[in-house]
Amino acid sequence: MTNVTQIIIDTDPGQDDAAAIMLALASPELDILGITTVAGNVPVELTARNARIVCELCGRKDIKVFAGADRPLCRQLFTAEYIHGKTGLDGAELFMPSLPLQEKHATDFIVDTLMGNPMHTVTICTLAPLTNVAMALQARPSIAGRIRQIVMMGGGFSEGGNVTPAAEFNMFVDPEAAEIVLHAGVPITMMPLDVTHQLLTTSERLDRIAAIGHPAGRALAGMLRFFERYDIAKYGSEGAPLHDPSVIAWLLKPELFSGRHCNVEVETRSELTRGMTVVDWWRVSGRPHNAYVVRSVDTRGFFDLFTERLARLAA
Ligand code: RIB
Ligand code: CA
Numbered sequence: 001m002t003n004v005t006q007i008i009i010d011t012d013p014g015q016d017d018a019a020a021i022m023l024a025l026a027s028p029e030l031d032i033l034g035i036t037t038v039a040g041n042v043p044v045e046l047t048a049r050n051a052r053i054v055c056e057l058c059g060r061k062d063i064k065v066f067a068g069a070d071r072p073l074c075r076q077l078f079t080a081e082y083i084h085g086k087t088g089l090d091g092a093e094l095f096m097p098s099l100p101l102q103e104k105h106a107t108d109f110i111v112d113t114l115m116g117n118p119m120h121t122v123t124i125c126t127l128a129p130l131t132n133v134a135m136a137l138q139a140r141p142s143i144a145g146r147i148r149q150i151v152m153m154g155g156g157f158s159e160g161g162n163v164t165p166a167a168e169f170n171m172f173v174d175p176e177a178a179e180i181v182l183h184a185g186v187p188i189t190m191m192p193l194d195v196t197h198q199l200l201t202t203s204e205r206l207d208r209i210a211a212i213g214h215p216a217g218r219a220l221a222g223m224l225r226f227f228e229r230y231d232i233a234k235y236g237s238e239g240a241p242l243h244d245p246s247v248i249a250w251l252l253k254p255e256l257f258s259g260r261h262c263n264v265e266v267e268t269r270s271e272l273t274r275g276m277t278v279v280d281w282w283r284v285s286g287r288p289h290n291a292y293v294v295r296s297v298d299t300r301g302f303f304d305l306f307t308e309r310l311a312r313l314a315a
Helices: 015-025 044-057 106-114 130-137 141-145 169-173 175-182 205-209 215-235 245-252 301-312
Strands: 005-011 030-037 065-067 124-125 149-154 188-191 255-265 277-280 290-295
Touching: 005 015, 005 106, 015 030, 015 044, 015 215, 015 245, 015 301, 030 044, 030 106, 030 245, 044 065, 044 205, 044 215, 065 106, 106 124, 106 130, 106 141, 124 245, 130 141, 130 175, 141 149, 149 245, 169 175, 175 255, 188 245, 188 255, 205 215, 205 301, 245 255, 245 290, 245 301, 290 301
Parallel strands: 005 030, 005 124, 030 065, 124 149, 149 188, 188 290
Antiparallel strands: 255 277, 255 290
16 A cells, blocks of 8 residues: 555645646545635635535545635735636636535644644645645644645745746735744745746647546646636746646655755745745755755656546546
C-alpha cells in the first residue's frame, strides 16, 4: 500500500484550483480530509459552491467542503473576475451542486482536524490567500507545532508579480495573513510564480485533457481554455500557468521540482510593494530559513503526471 498523505486543501476556485482539486481527487496517495474555501478569486459564497461542483464533477460527493473567511484579515477583498469570470469557473457548464456545504466554519475545521489527528500527520495545501490558515493559527496557536507541512502556491521571486509589478495574487490579497503563516514556524514549501510560469497550458496539452473521456476532463478543458485567454492577451504567452496543481504535484512527485531553503518575508506596509515576497535566495540577510522555495520544475514530467492522473477519473 503506498504511503497515504492526509491533506486539507484550502482553495478559492478558480479554474487552476479546479485542476489542482481534480489532480488530488485522482491520486490515491492523497487522503483529502476536507476542502476549505476562502474569498479570493471570487467571493467565498462562490468558491464554496465551486469546490463542491468540482468534487461532484469527479463523482466525489463524499468530500467535505467548508466555507471560510469572506474577506482578508484587515483589508478590503480584491477579487479576480477579470481572470476567472463572474462565476469563478467560467468556461464550463456549471450546476447547483447537491453535495452539501458543511456547517462548521473552515477555520474551526482546520483547528479541529489538527487537534484531532496525531502530530505531524496533516499537510495543508494552500491554493489561495492565506486568510483561513492565519485565522486558524490565531485561534489556536498550538496547531503550528502539529502541522506536518504547508505547501503553498504564492509569491514571486525574479518573476515579480501578476497583480502588481511586485505582488502575486494570493500574497497581494492578504499580506497580513501571509506574514502570520510565514512566521508561524511551520515547515513550508512555496511554489512561486517562478515555477508556475514554467507550467503553461498549450492547446495540445488541453486537447489531452479534453480527450480523457470523462465529464470532469471535458469541463476542465473548457475552464482552462477560458482561464488562459487572459494570460495569452497579457503576456503573449502560449497558454496560462497552471499555478495551483503544482502544489499537489509536489506531494505526488517531489523529484519533479528543485529549490532551496531560504528566508521569505512579505511586504505589508508599503502600498507600492504590498504583498511582495522578498526571497533571500542567496541567503545574504541572515534571517531564518522559513521556507523551501521551489524555482524549477520538469515541465514535461508535470504534464505527464497531470494527464495520467486525470485519466484515472474516467477509469
Ligand atoms: O497568482 C495565482 C494564484 O492566484 C492562484 O492560486 C490562482 O488561483 C489565484 O488564486
Ligand atoms: Ca487559487
